[in-house]
Amino acid sequence: MVAITGSSSYNPIITINTTTTINEKLTPATFPQWRAQFEALLIGYDLIDFVTSKHQCLAIDGTKSATSKAVNFYWIRQDKLILHAILVSISTTITSFLTSCKTSHEAWAALTCLYKGKYRTRTMQLKEDLTLSTRSSRSVIEFLQAMKIIAYELAIIDHPISDDDLILYILNGLGPEFRDIAAPIRAKETSLKFEEIHDLLVGHENYIRRMENQLASNLITTVNYSHWKGGISSNDRSFSNMGHRHNKQAIHPKATPSSIQMNLQQIVQPPHKEKIKNGLLTLLHRTR
Template identity: 45%
Template structure:
């Protein structure tokens, strides 16, 4: 009598794309960040809020923010240190984060944190150095927006200036609502655009920046 044997097929190996910018070592549970690819905005003395926003998003995505804000402290060092102990893994992950911070700042900034030994210390030092300046930058952008007028500029140039400030505020996680942007634009155009401004303000629904742009540019051409 012949017994037919059945074999369970071996699972196919998992293939990681060769161009992946994140490498996860499943045995050590470490996440490596490629700063050049994933943190394209380098920190300078003038862009702390936009840099911090992109770094925060990455850390939240990989559940690593606890290393920097102190909610995931270093486990106690065991009497016998092993490569896979929680303490060792924490230190290694922390150094990878510190390396990512150092790699994502400009030459002007790196010397200020070159002697830091943990990611938390480096993060806090940058916050102390630039957070207050960043707040003053937000106030400066909002003031520029409120005082901006078309004057003798072509309407397209004026609209581009307004949109550039609005985009900068959005980059630092302080976006203007569409209605606020429209109000700022209409407040800065000359009185000869009142025939466009009045119907826009009387609309029941918001008008997009792109639609308003087309209407104002077309009306300027009519005036000429």
């Protein structure tokens, strides 16, 4: 909460309650997030010039006029309130570094000097994370969210990456399943926004899953139909028995597409992989 506690002939005095406006105290690990919140707050209330030293304290003129006194008094009061807000929003382990600071600008500069040197190491780490990140077993949505979080943190510490670079990192980490859609995206002459690439990749993932389920459904229907007709040759029966030795529930009339995918993965293992594949091709050929 921010309250106007008083006023002078110059400007009202603004008090900042950081417990309700800053959601976490400053620690050595949270400076970028803390600074982003505090800057936004100061800009919103037109107080940022105090910490950047653009708005400096004006000395009382030689005549000690009421106006110059009011301006000077206003600046001191407002700056001390900003300094207080900074001090109460940081952890006690950091407060000791600011005990000698007399103005909000001194405190702000001290914190920036203390932590900005660590930006380079953090920036390199985050960029390495972007380079090495892969989708692996995650869904596309989870992968994209993780990449966006890294890009957001880079922006906070003044090292933003362009949409083109972010999309390149994403395409590199998707894996071979997305090769068909990655190629045309790379070839586009115009840049895509993150939101656009998000919709394209999620849609492509849904298409891949539908095709996998359809293939599994067609396969189980074909195999079960061949069993029911009794048209399996001796070679086909040896193939079927071999599958049952690996998994007794491999092919069942009540199996689902997802279960047939899992069972086929269990069955189709070396050294019988080629023989089973040939048996499947024979069954599929007979139903045509």
